[in-house]
Amino acid sequence: MICTRIATDQAPAAIGPYAQAVQVGPFIFTSGQIPLDPATMTIVGDDVATQTRQVLTNLAAVLQAAGSHLSHVVKTTVFLKDMNEFQAMNEVYATFFPSAPPARSTVEVARLPKDVRVEIECIAVLPDQTPR
Numbered sequence: 306m307i308c309t310r311i312a313t314d315q316a317p318a319a320i321g322p323y324a325q326a327v328q329v330g331p332f333i334f335t336s337g338q339i340p341l342d343p344a345t346m347t348i349v350g351d352d353v354a355t356q357t358r359q360v361l362t363n364l365a366a367v368l369q370a371a372g373s374h375l376s377h378v379v380k381t382t383v384f385l386k387d388m389n390e391f392q393a394m395n396e397v398y399a400t401f402f403p404s405a406p407p408a409r410s411t412v413e414v415a416r417l418p419k420d421v422r423v424e425i426e427c428i429a430v431l432p433d434q435t436p437r
Contacts (some may be wrong), residue, residue, distance in 0.1 A: 306330050313370035316363040317341035320418065325367045328431075333371045337384065337426040338363040339418055353390040353422040357397040360425045365401075373429045378407040384424040388413040394423055 311326035316338065319325060322370050326335040340349045340359035343366070354386040365375050385394060390410065399406070407427070 311367060311371045313366055315370065317343045317346060318332040320346075326371055328371055331431045331433075333368060333373050333429045333431070335367050335427050335429070336365060337382075337424040338367070339421045339424045341419075345380075348419060348421060351431055353385070353387075354393045354397050358420045360423055364425060364427055368427075368429055371429075371431075373431055374403075375401055375429075375430055378402070378427045378429045380408045380428040381410075382426050383411040383412045384412060384417060386406065386414065386417055386420075386422045388427070388435035390422060401423045418421060 306329050309328040310324040311328060311333065313325065315326055319336065323336050326333050328334075338360045340356035341347065341363070342349050342359070343363065348356075350356045360376070368374055368377070383394065383398070385391060388411075394411075
């Protein structure tokens with residue numbers, strides 16, 4: 306299968322040796338997104354709700370560049386700095402996945418890049434390949 310690297314300036318540029326996403330067949334695997342403003346590469350917000358909103362906006366931009374959309378996400382992994390912030394993260398997350406949310410894992414981690422509060426990665430499919 307062909308492996309295609311996805312890149313867009315509508316999401317933060319990679320801050321290391323990795324792709325924003327990779328497409329293999331109908332699947333899109335994103336790298337974890339953190340709450341960076343793609344234009345300034347600065348962290349957006351101090352609280353987990355604001356940061357979650359920016360992270361999911363970044364993920365949406367990467368998926369759009371790949372020809373997909375958040376509605377075609379089948380799995381997410383959420384990395385939280387503090388599991389006590391789960392509810393605040395979850396409230397924002399729910400607004401991005403209003404119906405038929407994807408499978409999800411959420412874990413608390415010791416530290417995230419740039420000491421942000423949340424990082425999210427996902428697996429999506431191309432629109433005409435969405436599982437039923």
